[in-house]
Amino acid sequence: MRKFLALISLAFIAWGVALSLSKAPFGEDKIVVGKHYLEKGTEETGAANIVTSVVVIYRGFDTLGEVTVLFIAALGLGAVLYTRRRSSERIEPSSLVLRTGCRFLFPLILLFGAYIFIHGHLTPGGGFQGGAIVASGFLLIYLGCPERRTQELRLGATESLGGLAFVVLGLVGLAVGGYFLTNFLPKGTFNSLISAGVIPLIYVAIGFKVGSELAGIMGNLMERTK
Amino acid sequence: MVETALVVMMLVGAIVASAFRDLLNAVVAAAFVSLIAAILFYFLQAPDVAMAEASIGAALTTAIFVVAIRRTRRQEE
Numbered sequence: 570m571r572k573f574l575a576l577i578s579l580a581f582i583a584w585g586v587a588l589s590l591s592k593a594p595f596g597e598d599k600i601v602v603g604k605h606y607l608e609k610g611t612e613e614t615g616a617a618n619i620v621t622s623v624v625v626i627y628r629g630f631d632t633l634g635e636v637t638v639l640f641i642a643a644l645g646l647g648a649v650l651y652t653r654r655r656s657s658e659r660i661e662p663s664s665l666v667l668r669t670g671c672r673f674l675f676p677l678i679l680l681f682g683a684y685i686f687i688h689g690h691l692t693p694g695g696g697f698q699g700g701a702i703v704a705s706g707f708l709l710i711y712l713g714c715p716e717r718r719t720q721e722l723r724l725g726a727t728e729s730l731g732g733l734a735f736v737v738l739g740l741v742g743l744a745v746g747g748y749f750l751t752n753f754l755p756k757g758t759f760n761s762l763i764s765a766g767v768i769p770l771i772y773v774a775i776g777f778k779v780g781s782e783l784a785g786i787m788g789n790l791m792e793r794t795k
Numbered sequence: 796m797v798e799t800a801l802v803v804m805m806l807v808g809a810i811v812a813s814a815f816r817d818l819l820n821a822v823v824a825a826a827f828v829s830l831i832a833a834i835l836f837y838f839l840q841a842p843d844v845a846m847a848e849a850s851i852g853a854a855l856t857t858a859i860f861v862v863a864i865r866r867t868r869r870q871e872e
Contacts, residue, residue, distance in 0.1 A: 620843045685846070693842035701850035708858050783855060790862045 615756030616690040616765040624695065625768045629750035633735060635697075636778060640732065643782040650789040662716055671713030678706030686776030690765040696772040700779025707784035711791040721788065724781045731778030738767055738774070798838055805831040816871050822860040829853040 606623055614622035624632055662668070685692075686699025710717055742751030750767075757764035805828055812824035829852030836845035 618843075694846050695843065698843065698846040698850060701847065701855060705850060705854050708855065712858075787855075787858070790859060 611759070614752060614765055614768065615759060616768050617760045618690055618692065618695075620693070621690045621695055621768060621772070622765075625690075625771050626750070626752055629739070629771070632775070633739065633750075636732065636735065636775060639779065639782055640728070643728075643786050646786055647789055650792070663713055667713050671709055675706050675710055678709065679703055682706065682776070682780065686772050687769065688762070689772040689776075690768040691760060691762070696775025697779050699772075699776040700781075701783060703776070703780030704783030704787060707780075708787050711787055715791075721785065724785045724788070727781040728778050728785065731774045731776075731781065734774035735771055735778070738771055742767065798835065801831050801835055801838075805835070818864050818869055818871055819861070821871075822857055822864065825860075826853050826857040829856070 606619060606627065610619045610622045610627075611617065614626045616622040616626075682699045682702035684699075685694040685702060686696045689695035689699070739750040742753050743749045745751060745753040750771075752766040752768070754766035754770075756766055763769070808824050808828040808831065812821045812828060815821040815824060829848060833845045833849035833853065836842075836848055
């Protein structure tokens, strides 16, 4: 009986999805907004990567919302998993090869993540991707060198400063240009590192924020497994 | 042609991930699905999404799942 009901509700949902998607134009010419982004995006924002110009400039407020969602998720996880006592039992150190390998790779991974979020307006990638790569570097340290600890206070401070920088840049735009997250800095030379106004600054802030948040989530989980 | 093969591999990975009783194997299969999805995103000219999928979907999510399995039971009932 339950399986029968499940089948019926599944068929009902499939019918609804098919009905709502049958009108959507797949593979046809772009709609007005997409056309505008593709044709005017580069000259309006000065960013070579159009995806970045949409994420940070045209839809900057949505990005602020996304960052807030991630912050709340990290906060909830920290509240659930927080332990006052730390490392009561002695941690067994890992082997020399593993430890040396991790120490060698960790700065390179951090450098790669920083490269991705600093060059977000020129090449694919940006704050979220670079931050995730930075966090995977911290994951390597947690797995390979369990005796090394990140300092949660510093992680939290980095995260807060990143979020604060994003909001302050948006508010300065509001004061200078009349609306939140205005691109108030000069656009500079197209396709060079210092260009596209506030986009690199915002992406660096997002990169720091996302990286420290995900690293904090990893740290919380790993602390509990010890 | 390559895309078709990738989609078939991805479907097999997804079915296998839901069929496994051993949760660790299921997590590895889910990471495989994420990896193929990242390659497909790259073929569809969305390198930004591909990067996010590869780093978050294939790496960080898998690590979180593995830690969660280590804290709980490995076998599904």
